[in-house]
Amino acid sequence: MKEFLAFVKIEFFHIFRDKRTMLILLGMPIAQILLFGFAITTEVKDARVLVLGYTGDPVEQRLVERLEQNAYFSVVGFLHTDREAHEAFRKNEADLVVAFPPGFAAEATGAEVPAVQLLVDGTDPNTAHLMKNYAQAVINSALSGQLPSAQTSAASLAAPPVSIHTHMLFNPQMKSAYNFVPGVMGLILMLICTMMTSVSIVREKETGTMEVLLASPIRPIFIILAKAVPYFLLSCVNLATILLLSVYVLEVPIAGSLLLLSFVSMLLILVALSLGLLVSTLVDTQVAAMLISGMTLMMPVMLLSGLIFPVESMPVPLQWLSNIIPAKWYILAVKKIMIEGVGLRFVWQEILILSGMAALLMMVSLKHFRERLQ
Structure with a gap:
């Protein structure tokens, strides 16, 4: 020994x-x-967001503010045409483009469900998928308060409301x-x-x-x-x-x-x-x-x-x-x-x-x- x-x-x-x-x-x-x-890291932080078709309507303004206040996104500018959006992606000036279609404000305050288009850079599929999910969650949260009560009642007749609460086990902060x-x-x-x-x-x-x-x-x-x-x-x-x-x-x-x-x-x-x-x-x-x-x-x-x-x-x-x-x-x-x-x-x-x-x-x-x- x-x-x-x-x-x-x-x-x-x-x-x-x-x-x-x-x-x-x-x-x-x-x-x-x-x-x-x-x-x-698989987290998305300060993703650069450009807004297309912004008219300054209160509904659009509320949605843009929600994106800006979120830690995942940073609104860096506004666009006027689809060509500018594609050029921004090619120049690596944007990670996500939120496009408001014509008449978006009327749809948001009317009986129709408003639609927002998301343009995401898919060269990195995993990051693109995360940004899309984050943006959808923020937009749905911002728009839920804009729908009129009559529309909510009609929707509730078609299908019973379902409340979904997600809780991340073991890693709540992701x-x-x-x-x-x-x-x-x-x-x-x-x-x-x-x-x-x-x-x-x-x-x-x-x-x-x-x-x-x-x-x-x-x-x-x-x-x-x-x-x-x-x-x-x-x-x-x-x-x-x-x-x-x-x-x-x-x-x-x-x-x-x-x-x-x-x-x-x-x-x-x-x-x-x-x-x-x-x-x-x-x-x-x-x-x-x-x-x-x-x-x-x-x-x-x-x-x-x-x-x-x-x-x-x-x-x-x-x-x-x-x-x-x-x-x-x-x-x-x-x-x-x-x-x-x-x-x-x-x-x-x-x-x-x-x-x-x-x-x-x-x-x-x-x-x-x-x-x-x-």
């Missing part, structure tokens, strides 16, 4: 002595969580950080742990010092584990840093058990360390280890884990493929614990899968490493 602890201490010295390793290990997670947390923070946590822990473990072991092989270590009295398996232990402990420090930034900077609360969240995160760290050990047995250079553990893992984790795109919306073969991505199960568990505040009863399946992945990868990695030694 003393020899094992001595090797762990030596590995710590190697890590702290290398400033680049420290920067990647401790600096990159902070930069990534802040960058992803603030840069990646902050995109609630969705991306768990995914970024999985991405950081997977990439950093895998990359650092694989590179540290391959570095010994590349410089020829691995043979010296293996010639020591301690068993080879404990030498490999001793090199992984420091990265596990430093990854736990990363986890604490990420959680602090998530809560106090990105304002994403931890609704569930912090102990359960830490346990699930440590399981993912074990999976990543085992994967890094497996990568180290497959390559002999640090460059190859970086490419495999960094570049090769980044795209599957980002695209197939649910970090950016919902897995349920993917083709069935990709949904099957996503099941072998450890980060997918971690993100599912973290969202349930961190956002929904559930307990062990609701995340046991994800914990079981991550535990199985960690055990399988560790056994395959150690077995393959012994074969390489022989």
Whole structure:
């Protein structure tokens, strides 16, 4: 045991002595969580709105004021022709155009239901869909008070009135950080742990010092584990840093058990360390280890884990493929614990899968490493 602890201490010295390793290990997670947390967003704020066909009627004025007062929109100007609207989109001067048809004021005060046309830039379909929904909600709210009572009575005879109240569970403010923070946590822990473990072991092989270590009295398996232990402990420090930034900077609360969240995160760290050990047995250079553990893992984790795109919306073969991505199960568990505040009863399946992945990868990695030694 003393020899094992001595090797762990030596590995710590190697890590702290290398400033680049420290920067990647401790600096990159902070930069990534802040960058992803603030840069990646599905929210619409201060969308530029142009108004077409505005005549100054009180109904139109009320509607424009509602749009201007809303945090999602900012009325930046008025147009007179359809050609000006299309030119504004081509010049990137507008995100949304609200067009009042001729006779809109008469329709709003008469028996007919008024119609408003929305022109939205569809080059970004998701943002366009959000802007359309937001604008429709604001317009319907503004116009509901303008309809005369006679029209309301006639409508109520045709169909009974239905009152719809929507309540957003777990994320009432609809902050995109609630969705991306768990995914970024999985991405950081997977990439950093895998990359650092694989590179540290391959570095010994590349410089020829691995043979010296293996010639020591301690068993080879404990030498490999001793090199992984420091990265596990430093990854736990990363986890604490990420959680602090998530809560106090990105304002994403931890609704569930912090102990359960830490346990699930440590399981993912074990999976990543085992994967890094497996990568180290497959390559002999640090460059190859970086490419495999960094570049090769980044795209599957980002695209197939649910970090950016919902897995349920993917083709069935990709949904099957996503099941072998450890980060997918971690993100599912973290969202349930961190956002929904559930307990062990609701995340046991994800914990079981991550535990199985960690055990399988560790056994395959150690077995393959012994074969390489022989």
